[in-house]
Amino acid sequence: MDLYNKTSYAISKVVTKNYSTSFSLGISAFAPQYRDAIYGIYGFVRIADEIVDTFQGYNQKQLMKNFRKETEEALNTGISTNPILQAFIHTVKEYKIDYHYIDAFLKSMEMDLTNSYYEPQHYNEYIYGSAEVVGLMCLQVFTGNDKILFNELIEPARSLGSAFQKVNFLRDIKSDMEERERIYLPGVNHAIKIDDENKRNLEKEIEIEFQKALIGIKKLPVGVKLGVYSAYLYYKGLFKKIKRLKIKELMNERVRVSNATKIALFIRSLLEIKILKLT
DSSP: OHHHHHHHHHHHHHHHHHHOHHHHHHHHTSOHHHHHHHHHHHHHHHHHHHHHHTOTTSOHHHHHHHHHHHHHHHHHHSOOSSHHHHHHHHHHHHHTOOHHHHHHHHHHHHHTTTOSSOOHHHHHHHHIIIIIHHHHHHHHHHHTTOHHHHHHHHHHHHHHHHHHHHHHHHHTHHHHHHHSOOOOSTTOOTTSOOOHHHHHHHHHHHHHHHHHHHHHHTTSOHHHHHHHHHHHHHHHHHHHHHHTSOHHHHTTOOOOOOHHHHHHHHHHHHHHHHTSOOO
16 A cells, blocks of 8 residues: 555655646755645645636536546545545545645536636635645645644745635636636626626735735645745735736736746745744
8 A cells, every 4th residue: 555655645745746836846845744735735726726617528517427426435444546535535634634625625616617607605615625725635634633723824835825726716707708608707797797896806806815814824834834935925926916916918928927937926925934944
């Protein structure tokens, strides 16, 4: 089993590196004991996201149904022949990750297959399941058996996950609308013209969530603080570029942060934590 688990985590690591250079860079900054578990979580959520976002031309509802069933069976038995699921299940068992978070995540993925826009009450539910619980799963890894610290950091972790997701919504607004026919602005549907006021309203939420998240980052264990803070700076940099643009401009071009800038932000996070002592 040790070899199988090691191989499963290695595959999740490959998935992470192939799909996200920014998250890969952040994870590489974690102390070694945290890395496999976070790769395991990322691999799981990435595959689910791919099912609902990019596996077009296939029966996505059935694929998602199968993925949920396979996940539930693996949770019950403690093993899966799917290496991505095996890495995730091993992480769930080792860190006693709350099954509620997993169910909420899968429910939000299923919502994407039946919804093209979200009213405010459903929007909040979607954000919780698609982003906030992922932050909470990672937080359970970061805090281990320290329940007091975990409870203290629940709200900052939720805020960070929500901010990241909403920045992604603005960055990907063109592809979401044109390729997946989805709108991720609360209360906005295909019959309502998206304008810059909608964008500004979401940006106000993001700014508040970034402020709340930073309070929690400062209290994270030293072994993960650099990695999380570098991801925070990356998304803040992405958000800064997005804020300068109007909806019309976002609909014409996807905002990107170059690899050179990502490395520069990582160095900045290292200096701010070590020299400025971000505590």
